Amino acid sequence: xxxxxxxxxxxxxxxxxxxxxxxxxxxxxxxxxxxxxxxxxxxxxxxxxxxxxxxxxxxxxxxxxxxxxxxxxxxxxxxxxxxxxxxxxxxxxxxxxxxxxxxxxxxxxxxxxxxxxxxxxxxxxxxxxxxxxxxxxxxxxxxxxxxxxxxxxxxxxxxxxxxxxxxxxxxxxxxxxxxxxxxxxxxxxxxxxxxxxxxxxxxxxxxxxxxxxxxxxxxxxxxxxxxxxxxxxxxxxxxxxxxxxxxxxxxxx
Amino acid sequence: xxxxxxxxxxxxxxxxxxxxxxxxxxxxxxxxxxxxxxxxxxxxxxxxxxxxxxxxxxxxxxxxxxxxxxxxxxxxxxxxxxxxxxxxxxxxxxxxxxxxxxxxxxxxxxxxxxxxxxxxxxxxxxxxxxxxxxxxxxxxxxxxxxxxxxxxxxxxxxxxxxxxxxxxxxxxxxxxxxxxxxxxxxxxxxxxxxxxxxxxxxxxxxxxxxxxxxxxxxxxxxxxxxxxxxxxxxxxxxxxxxxxxxxxxxxxxxxxxxxxxxxxxxxxxxxxxxxxxxxxxxxxxxxxxxxxxxxxxxxxxxxxxxxxxxxxxxxxxxxxxxxxxxxxxxxxxxxxxxxxxxxxxxxxxxxxxxxxxxxxxxxxxx
Numbered sequence: 001x002x003x004x005x006x007x008x009x010x011x012x013x014x015x016x017x018x019x020x021x022x023x024x025x026x027x028x029x030x031x032x033x034x035x036x037x038x039x040x041x042x043x044x045x046x047x048x049x050x051x052x053x054x055x056x057x058x059x060x061x062x063x064x065x066x067x068x069x070x071x072x073x074x075x076x077x078x079x080x081x082x083x084x085x086x087x088x089x090x091x092x093x094x095x096x097x098x099x100x101x102x103x104x105x106x107x108x109x110x111x112x113x114x115x116x117x118x119x120x121x122x123x124x125x126x127x128x129x130x131x132x133x134x135x136x137x138x139x140x141x142x143x144x145x146x147x148x149x150x151x152x153x154x155x156x157x158x159x160x161x162x163x164x165x166x167x168x169x170x171x172x173x174x175x176x177x178x179x180x181x182x183x184x185x186x187x188x189x190x191x192x193x194x195x196x197x198x199x200x201x202x203x204x205x206x207x208x209x210x211x212x213x214x215x216x217x218x219x220x221x222x223x224x225x226x227x228x229x230x231x232x233x234x235x236x237x238x239x240x241x242x243x244x245x246x247x248x249x250x251x252x253x
Numbered sequence: 254x255x256x257x258x259x260x261x262x263x264x265x266x267x268x269x270x271x272x273x274x275x276x277x278x279x280x281x282x283x284x285x286x287x288x289x290x291x292x293x294x295x296x297x298x299x300x301x302x303x304x305x306x307x308x309x310x311x312x313x314x315x316x317x318x319x320x321x322x323x324x325x326x327x328x329x330x331x332x333x334x335x336x337x338x339x340x341x342x343x344x345x346x347x348x349x350x351x352x353x354x355x356x357x358x359x360x361x362x363x364x365x366x367x368x369x370x371x372x373x374x375x376x377x378x379x380x381x382x383x384x385x386x387x388x389x390x391x392x393x394x395x396x397x398x399x400x401x402x403x404x405x406x407x408x409x410x411x412x413x414x415x416x417x418x419x420x421x422x423x424x425x426x427x428x429x430x431x432x433x434x435x436x437x438x439x440x441x442x443x444x445x446x447x448x449x450x451x452x453x454x455x456x457x458x459x460x461x462x463x464x465x466x467x468x469x470x471x472x473x474x475x476x477x478x479x480x481x482x483x484x485x486x487x488x489x490x491x492x493x494x495x496x497x498x499x500x501x502x503x504x505x506x507x508x509x510x511x512x513x514x515x516x517x518x519x520x521x522x523x524x525x526x527x528x529x530x531x532x533x534x535x536x537x538x539x540x541x542x543x544x545x546x547x548x549x550x551x552x553x554x555x556x557x558x559x560x561x562x563x564x565x566x567x568x569x570x571x572x573x574x575x576x577x578x579x580x581x582x583x584x585x586x587x588x589x590x591x592x593x594x595x596x597x598x599x600x601x602x603x604x605x606x607x608x609x610x611x612x613x614x615x616x617x618x619x
Contacts, residue, residue, distance in 0.1 A: 074479050074480060075484045078480055079482045083480070084480055090474060090477040091477070095469070103463075103483075109481075109482040115464050119463075163481055
C-alpha cells in the first residue's frame, strides 16, 4: 500500500483538564476522502485543530508527507500543504469575494512577496476557476459580509481550494445550507477527492451518505469504529452513541 | 483598476500642489502653523496605518515623534556652538564634557539619518517583541502608553544632558542657513509639503498592494489569514515601523517649525491627543487623518489661548461625540454623504455595484 499522506499517531490533547483527544491514531491516504463523525464533544474539531497547529498535542505525533508537523508554527503547516475550513465561516467580511480568494490563492506566502497590486497570471486564472467551481462568479465583487450564510460557507471552501493544499480539511461545510446547497457541496467534494485528499467532519447524515466515503467514528476522544455508512448504520455501538441522536436532529433540522 | 487608481489620486495631488504655493497666500505666522500641522499630519498618517489598517491602537507615538525631534534638535544645538563649547543648558547644569552619545549629532548627515533610523529601529524592536508574542491590541496600547510615560520621565530627569523639562530650544542655523531667514523658511515649507506628500503616497501605495490588503485582512481575521499560510506578525511589524518613521520625521519637522522640543510634546497626553486627531479625521482614511490633524490643531491654536483650561474638556467632549456618532470620523461622514448623493442617479444604470458603499455601513455590524 502507498505511504499515508497524513498519519496521526497516538494523539493526546488536554484542554483545561478535559481529555479532548485520548490516543487517536489515523492514517489518511493520498487522493481519498474520509468522513469523521461523532457526537458533540467527541473530539472531531480538536483533531483538526491539532493537525493544523491551533491546538498543541500533549502526546503523540502528526506526520504529513513523512514530515513531523506536530510542533511547527501554524502557517508553516499550511505551507506544507494542509488547509482547513472552520466550522463558523472564517471569511474576511470587509473584503470582496475576489479579494478573499486573491489572498488564499497566492503561491508564495512569505511576507516580502506581496508588494504588488495584483496577482500573477496563473493565480488570476486559478481565482476564475475556483469562482466557477463554487458557482460564485456573479458575486465576485460583493463584500463577503453581504453574502448569505451558505454562500459564506462556499466562499470559505473556495478559499481552501484556491490555496491548492494537498490535504483539505472541512469542518461542517454544510451547516446552514439548504438541502439543494448541501447536494451541490457533496457533488463538489466527490469531484475534489479525485485529485485531492479530503477530510470532512459533519453531522448531517444525508450529506455523509452522499459523500460515499469511508467513515471514522470518534467517541470521547477515541476512535470507536471505521467503516462505510452501510456498516455503521446497523452497528449497535454507533447507534447507541451517535446515529440515534443525529437522526433526530436531522429530522428536526 | 490601475487607471482608476491614478485618477482617484488626482484630488490629493491638487491639494499638495496648492499647499506648495501656500507662501503666496499665507502670512508668516500661518505659514509656520501650516508647517507645524503638516508635520503632525505625517505622524497622523502613521497612526492610520497602525490603528485604522492594522487594528492596533498605538498610545505612544509621542515616543517616536520625540526621538526624531530630539535627534534633530541635538544637532541644531551643537551646530550653533563655537568649537569646543558646550550647549547652554549643559553649562548651567555643571556638565563638564559633551556626553559620548551627543557626539555623532554634530554631523548633519548622521543627525538626519538618526531622525528616521532611530525611531524606526526602536519601533522595530518594540513591534518585534509584542507582535511575535501575539499580544492583543489592549496590551499593546498599555505598553506603548507606559513607554511614552517612561520616555518623558527619562527626558525630564536627565536635565544635564537632555535639557530636562525645558527641552531643547534656541536654535540658530539649519545646515549653515540662519533659521529666522525668509529663504530658509521657504525651503523648510517646501521640504515639509514634499515629505508630507511622499509619506501620503507611500502609505497609499502600500495600502493598494496585496501586502496592504493583507494588513487589513489580519485586522479582520487574523486566524483565517494565518490558516491560509501567512504569518501575520510581519505585516503588523511593517506598519508599526513605517508609523514610527513617519512619527520621527514629523517630530523633526515640527521641531524646526516650532523652534523647540520638550518632554511635554512627547509624553502620555500628547500621545493620546495624536490618536484623537486621527479618530476625528477618520482612522481608516489617510486624507481624513491629515485634515483631522490640521482642523483640531487650528481650533486648538484659536481657542486654547482664549480659554486654556477649557481645551482638554472640549477635546474630550468632541472625542466622545465622534466615537458615538461617527465611528469612521469626518472621512466616514464625507463618504456616506458622497454615496447618498450618487445613489438616486446611479441606481437605475448599475443596480448592484452602485448600492455597495451604503450597504457596507448597514451590514458592517452584522
